[in-house]
Amino acid sequence: MYAAHTSLTRxxxxxxxxxxxxxxxxxxxxxxxxxxxxxxxxESDFRRWEAFDKCARVASHSAQGVIELMPIADQQLYAxxxxxxxxxxxxxxxxxxxxxxxxxxxxxxxxxxxxxxxLTTALRxxxxxxxxxxxxxRPGSRRMALIGNGxxxxxxxxxxxxxxxxxxxxxxxxxPAATGKLLANLASMGLRGTVCRDAxxxxxxxxxxxxxxxxxxxxxxxxxxxxxxxxxxxxxxxDCPGKTELHPEVLSRSQVFVEFEAQTRIEGDIQQMSxxxxxxxxxxxxxxxxxxxxxxxxxxxxxSVGFALEDFSALRFMRDLAEELGVADSLSLIPALxxxxxxxxxxxxxxxxxDRPAARPGHLPDTQYRVAM
Amino acid sequence: MYAAHTSLTRxxxxxxxxxxxxxxxxxxxxxxxxxxxxxxxxESDFRRWEAFDKCARVASHSAQGVIELMPIADQQLYAxxxxxxxxxxxxxxxxxxxxxxxxxxxxxxxxxxxxxxxLTTALRxxxxxxxxxxxxxRPGSRRMALIGNGxxxxxxxxxxxxxxxxxxxxxxxxxPAATGKLLANLASMGLRGTVCRDAxxxxxxxxxxxxxxxxxxxxxxxxxxxxxxxxxxxxxxxDCPGKTELHPEVLSRSQVFVEFEAQTRIEGDIQQMSxxxxxxxxxxxxxxxxxxxxxxxxxxxxxSVGFALEDFSALRFMRDLAEELGVADSLSLIPALxxxxxxxxxxxxxxxxxDRPAARPGHLPDTQYRVAM
Numbered sequence: 001m002y003a004a005h006t007s008l009t010r011x012x013x014x015x016x017x018x019x020x021x022x023x024x025x026x027x028x029x030x031x032x033x034x035x036x037x038x039x040x041x042x043e044s045d046f047r048r049w050e051a052f053d054k055c056a057r058v059a060s061h062s063a064q065g066v067i068e069l070m071p072i073a074d075q076q077l078y079a080x081x082x083x084x085x086x087x088x089x090x091x092x093x094x095x096x097x098x099x100x101x102x103x104x105x106x107x108x109x110x111x112x113x114x115x116x117x118x119l120t121t122a123l124r125x126x127x128x129x130x131x132x133x134x135x136x137x138r139p140g141s142r143r144m145a146l147i148g149n150g151x152x153x154x155x156x157x158x159x160x161x162x163x164x165x166x167x168x169x170x171x172x173x174x175x176p177a178a179t180g181k182l183l184a185n186l187a188s189m190g191l192r193g194t195v196c197r198d199a200x201x202x203x204x205x206x207x208x209x210x211x212x213x214x215x216x217x218x219x220x221x222x223x224x225x226x227x228x229x230x231x232x233x234x235x236x237x238x239d240c241p242g243k244t245e246l247h248p249e250v251l252s253r254s255q256v257f258v259e260f261e262a263q264t265r266i267e268g269d270i271q272q273m274s275x276x277x278x279x280x281x282x283x284x285x286x287x288x289x290x291x292x293x294x295x296x297x298x299x300x301x302x303x304s305v306g307f308a309l310e311d312f313s314a315l316r317f318m319r320d321l322a323e324e325l326g327v328a329d330s331l332s333l334i335p336a337l338x339x340x341x342x343x344x345x346x347x348x349x350x351x352x353x354x355d356r357p358a359a360r361p362g363h364l365p366d367t368q369y370r371v372a373m
Numbered sequence: 374m375y376a377a378h379t380s381l382t383r384x385x386x387x388x389x390x391x392x393x394x395x396x397x398x399x400x401x402x403x404x405x406x407x408x409x410x411x412x413x414x415x416e417s418d419f420r421r422w423e424a425f426d427k428c429a430r431v432a433s434h435s436a437q438g439v440i441e442l443m444p445i446a447d448q449q450l451y452a453x454x455x456x457x458x459x460x461x462x463x464x465x466x467x468x469x470x471x472x473x474x475x476x477x478x479x480x481x482x483x484x485x486x487x488x489x490x491x492l493t494t495a496l497r498x499x500x501x502x503x504x505x506x507x508x509x510x511r512p513g514s515r516r517m518a519l520i521g522n523g524x525x526x527x528x529x530x531x532x533x534x535x536x537x538x539x540x541x542x543x544x545x546x547x548x549p550a551a552t553g554k555l556l557a558n559l560a561s562m563g564l565r566g567t568v569c570r571d572a573x574x575x576x577x578x579x580x581x582x583x584x585x586x587x588x589x590x591x592x593x594x595x596x597x598x599x600x601x602x603x604x605x606x607x608x609x610x611x612d613c614p615g616k617t618e619l620h621p622e623v624l625s626r627s628q629v630f631v632e633f634e635a636q637t638r639i640e641g642d643i644q645q646m647s648x649x650x651x652x653x654x655x656x657x658x659x660x661x662x663x664x665x666x667x668x669x670x671x672x673x674x675x676x677s678v679g680f681a682l683e684d685f686s687a688l689r690f691m692r693d694l695a696e697e698l699g700v701a702d703s704l705s706l707i708p709a710l711x712x713x714x715x716x717x718x719x720x721x722x723x724x725x726x727x728d729r730p731a732a733r734p735g736h737l738p739d740t741q742y743r744v745a746m
Contacts, residue, residue, distance in 0.1 A: 018705035019719075027721040058431050060446045062479050067451050069442050073433045078440050082453070082475065084482020090713045094481050098707045102455065106435050108467050109457020114487075118708050122716055154717035178714055185717050331704075332391035334471045335491050340463045341551055343495055344527035344558050346392075348400040 013330035017115035039127040041313040049283040072308035079312040124314035126155035130163035132302040137232035141207035148213035149173035149182040169193040170202040213237040224249035229297040238269040254299040259307035268303040386703035390488040412500040414686040422656040445681035452685040497687035499528035503536035505675040510605035514580035521586035522546035522555040542566040543575040585609040597622035602670040611642040627672040632680035641676040
C-alpha cells in the first residue's frame, strides 16, 4: 500500500447503503412492514404518473444474460438502477439477479445515495405485485398458487399475506429443493404452505396464481385449462424479450394490466400478442381513471416486468428508512473543490521533474511530477 | 444508531476508488504519465471498434442541466458512466461536471469496480483530444490556443505537452480569474502560457486551437476569419444538443473527425450541419482505413463530444493502476448467498410476532417480525 490521502483533498459525501446494511435495516423495521410501506411509496409515485420523465430500460444482451440500466426522474430526483439477469448464475453460486442504484439531485446532478438493490428489488417487485393484486384480485381471496420457488418467492408470499391476507400457499417448482427451502422459510414466518406435484395441482382452487420462474425462454407455465373464472394471475417471471410464462390463450381470456405499456409490449408476456392487444396501465386504475376488476368471474392478469418508477420509489423508501434509523454510512464519490473551475488543484501537490527524456522521438522532453508528501 | 451487522451476512466485494483515492493514485504515477498511458488504452480500444456493443448515451434533461448514462460493452466487460452537466453549478460551489462509473463482468453481471470519474473524465477527455491531435495536427506543432480556461484546461495543456510536445500556450477566457488560475497551474508544472485579450489574439499564429468552453448555448467561439490554413481545431466544449462553439463556416472549410458519428450528429458542433455533411470516425484513421490530415494546408477539426468507449478505457486504466499500486478499497454492494435461491435467508433471523391487528379492514391479522439479535 502507498501513502494515505493528503489533507488537501476533500469530497462530497454520498450516502451509501451496503447489502449488509440494507438487510439489517429491513430486519430492524420488519420485513412485512417494509413491504407494506414500500407498496404505499410505489402507489403514491404511480399516482403522480405524469410527473416522471420515463423511458424503456437500456439493455445490453450477451449469450449468458442481460445487463440493464433503468433511469427515471421527476422534477426533484433522478434515479437509476443497474440490474443483471443471468439465469445460469446459480451454477456458479451467484444470484440470477444482482442490482444497485443511485438517487441524484436533478437541480445540480449531485449523486445523493448509492444503494444495494438486490434485496430491495425483491421487496419492490413483491410490493408492486401485491399492490396490483389488491386492486385486481377478488375481495376475500385466501389461496395463492406460487409457481417458481426461487429467490423472489418468500417476498411474494409475505407481501400477499400482509397486503391481502393470503394465508394458504400452494407451492410448485421444477426443483423440489427450491420448494423445500420456501416451505422452511414460510414456516419461520409462521406461514403455511402446501407442496404440490405440478403447476396444475397448485392452481386448482386458487384465488390468485403467482408465476415467478427464471428460465430465459418461452416457457408455458400456465395454459388455458388451468385457469378458472375469477382468478387473478400475477405473472412476474416473463420479463424480457423471449422470456414468457403464459400461454396466449390465458392472455386472450383475461383483462391484462401492465406497469408501463411501451416497455411491457417488448418485455412482458404480451410480447406474444398483437400490438393492439388491449391493456390497462396500473396507474390508471389507482387513480380511478379506468376500471380494475369489474366482476367476480372476470380473469385478471398483472403482466409485471418491473419498471424504473418502482425502483425510484424503493430508493426513496430506503433513503428515508436510513434517515429514520440514523444510518450514516457514506462514500467519497465526488471531489469537493474550493474553486469548481480548479479541478487540477484537487490533485496532491506535485514537483516538476526535468530528468526524463521524451517518450516519443521528435517531441520535447516532458515534465514529470512526483508527489510531494 | 442501531445494531451492527450480524455474522450471517456476507457480501461480494466490489473494488471501490473514491475521488480522493484516484487523486492520490494519479499523483503517485504522475499526471503526465497517466495521460500518456490512458491515451494508449483509449487507442487500443478504438482499434478494436467492432468488438463493442455501442449506443448513444441516455440523457435526462432539465431546466438546469442534464444527467446522462453512457453504457458500452465488449465480450468480457460492461461499463457505464453516470455524468451530469450543469453550467450554473459553479454559483453553488459545485462542479459543472461530476461523474462516476462501473465496470462489470459480462458473463455473470457482477459489478467489479465502482470508481469516481470526475477527475478521470478530465484525464480521458484530454487524452482523447491529444490522441486525435497526434493524428491530425501538423507535425512540429508547437503553439496551442486554449480558449476556455475552466476545469478541463490544465489537463488539455498537459496532454498536448506530453503527447505532442506543445510548449507555447495562448490563453483566453471571458473570465480573467479563470485564466489566472490556469496560468498559475501551468507554471506549477513548468509550462509557459501567454494571456491574450480575446479569442482572436489567442488564435493568431497557433498551430492548434482548443475550445473548451462551458456555456449551454449556441456560442460562436471561432469564426472563419480566425482560422488559418494548416490549423488543427480541437473542439471539446460543443457536446450536447443546443451547445456549439464553431461557426458553420469553420466546419465547412475543414475535414471533420468524430468519435462515434451517430452520437456526434446529435451532440457535436456538426449538429449545425446537414445530415450528410462528411465526417470520418477516429478509429478509421487509427487503423489506417481512412486518411487523417492529407497535407500541411488542410484545416482539421476533432469534433469531440466524449464517447462511452473512452470511459470504458479509462475505467480499465484505473482498475489496472489500482492493482499496480496495491489499492484494496472495496464496497459491499452485492449479497453473497450460500444458496443463490435463498435471498430471504440473507436477512438477519427474525421471530414471528402475532400481536398486531391488520392494517386494512377485512384482512386477516398479519405477521410481524422483530430482529432477534
